[in-house]
Amino acid sequence: MGLLDIAKLPTAENSAIRMHESDNVAIARVPLSVGATIVVAGNPVVVRDNIPAGHKVCLTAIAAGSAARRYGQAIGRARVDIAPGQHIHVHNLAFEDHEVGFEFPTREVPYPAPPAIMPTFQGFVREDGRVGTRNYVAVVAASNCAAHTVDWIAESFDPASLPANVDGVVAFPHGEGCGHTIGPDTEQLRRTLAGVLNHPNIGAALIVGLGCEVNQIDHYLGPNAPRSKRLHGLTLQSAGGTRAAVEASRKRIQEFMEEMSAEKRVTVPASKIQLGLNCGGSDSFSGITANPALGVCSDMLAAIGASAVLAETTECFGAEHLLVKRARNREVAEKFLGYINGYKKYLRQFGGSFDDNPSPGNKEGGLSNILEKSLGASAKAGTSPMMDAVDYAETVTSPGFVFMNTPGYDPVSITGLAAGGVNLIAFTTGRGSAIGFPNVPVIKIATNTSTYKRMQDNMDVNAGRIVDGDATVEQVGQEIFDLCLRTASGEKTCAERLGHKEFVPWRIGPVL
Known part of the structure; x- marks a missing residue:
């Protein structure tokens, strides 16, 4: 059944959605009751179990040990014989850590030529050529010992009394920076904090430490400075304690803001957008509505030379063979698989x-295992070639679809994306995940109308209109693209209005 055929009122023909002609399961668009009849691809099926909306109904008999298929891909094997009309979920579908064959690219995909007509937005041009969608002062803790102090510094500024063209003073407290093993863990933290200090949405920055932690502020200053101007560092020990550090920081920030107030938004090409792609609190509608619609937006960005950055390594497992086929060349494919295999070892x-990875909420929303979840999650990246694969918090420099190695845990994942330089984030959710980031606007896209209506304070876009029959995937994708341009130009998202500021670096090693 095509999504354009879906009507608002449930009928036998539109009560279940089959994603691919080879699928032997369909997704209940509405709750299905025992004895009801659904019609999929012209074939009637009598419902044998009460099936919640978003959950799977069997279309053809699946013998024990045989594969259930969704999106044209295997999503697990039947634990027992499953009859048409039965509910398929964790009780009768087994997860299988299966090996898949890879079709590696044999060609080199060129970068796209600039379009004849380039969309634009109003942004802050930085000295390195990147463009900010916001103009914040960042106050970053070098370690947990400075976390309270950076919060105090940021909270001491009244948002209503800021100079023109300054969006605010935002704190980046965290629980890391000491008790680390020296090596990959400290290197990753430093890369993350440096990415925040030098983010295009940051007009000035402070790095604040206690003075004796593993993560010394000297790493971010002098020849190692992540930015060439408007960067200041201090420690509580050298400043004379917390109150003195707050006062010294306030004076320096006031000086920075006077300079920043002279900066104005100017018209810039939309190719300067770097959009982070993330999902959280997913449900079975994620892979039908919000993620494919965001994929349309991602393809539109890639076509104009902007970047769309897919995160969450854990939610590519099961779809990695599809992503490998899309790599720009063999080298990018191998880099991507290296992150998948490294995560397996981890x-x-x-x-x-x-x-x-799938949470209780994911399963309540109809997702049975990581294979099913990943096949829907990868749709956020559209259909464009994978132009590059980068590590956590590594600076994104390539246009087009880029993969970043991050956990699936939302606050850690979006922290990596932001540290990599994305100046916008699009976040799809079926269960209503409430999250944002201190200095990067996060656009929240609901996968179903019920969640959108219940959490309108949190949601910017209702992709549930697709299964309601009120919009197509392409129309919602265009809506997201247009909202990206408006948000990049200064329009506030729900997460910004609510003051969300989740920042959680990825700690990969032991606590000492």
Whole structure:
């Protein structure tokens, strides 16, 4: 059934959605009751179980040990014989950590030529050529010992009394910076904090430490400075304690803001957008509505030379063979697989599995395992070639679709995206995840109308209109693209209005 055929009122023909002609399951658009008849691709099926909206109904008999298929891909094997009309979920569908064959690219995909007509937005041009969608002062803690102080500094500024063209003073407290093993963990933290200090949405920055932590502020100053101007560092020990550090920081920030107030938004090409792609609190509608619509937006950005950055390594497992085929060349494909295999090794240290990723809320929303979740999650990246693959918090420099190695845990994932330089984030959710970021606007896209209506304070876009029959995937994708341009020009998102500021660096090693 095509989404354009879906009517508002449920009928036998539109009560379930099949994503691919080879699928032997369909997704209940509305709750299905025992004895009801649905018609999929002209074939009637009598419902044998009460099936919640978003959950899977069997279309054709699946023998025990045989694959259930959604999106044209295997999403697990039947634990028992499953009859047409039965509910398919964790009780009768087994996760299988299956090996898939890879079709590596044999060609080199060129970067797209500039379009004849380039969309624009109003942004802050930085000295390195990047463009900010906001103009904040960042106050970054070098370690947990300075976390309270940076919060105090930021909170001491009245948002209503800021100079023109300054969006605010934002704090970046965290629990890291000491008790680390020296090596990859400290290197990743430093890369993350440096990415925040030098973010295009940051007009000036302070790095604040205690003075004796592992993560010394000297790493961010002098020849190692992540930015060439408007960067200041101090420690509580050298300043004379917390109150003195707050007062010294306030004076320096006032000086910075006087300079920043002279900066104005100017018209810039939309190719300067770097959009982070994330999902959280997913449900079975995620892969039908919000994620494919965001994929349309991602393709539109890639076509004009902007960047769309797909995160969440854990939610690419099961879809990696599809992404490998889309790599720009063999080198990018191998880099991407290197992150997948490195994550497998990382999980094995703790006896974990990729299938530990789906949360109770994911499963309540109809997602049975990580394979099903990943196939829907990867749709956020559209259909464009994968032009590059980068590590957590690594600066994104490539146009087009880029992959970033991050956990699936939302606050850690969007922290990596932001540290990599994305100046906007689009976040799809079926369960209503409430999240944002201190200096990057986060656009929240609801996968279903029920969540959108219940949480309108949190949601910017209702992609549930697709299954309601009120819009197509392409129309909602265009809506997201247009909202990206308006948001980049200064329009506030729901997460910004609510004051969300989640910042959680990824700690990969032990606590000492």
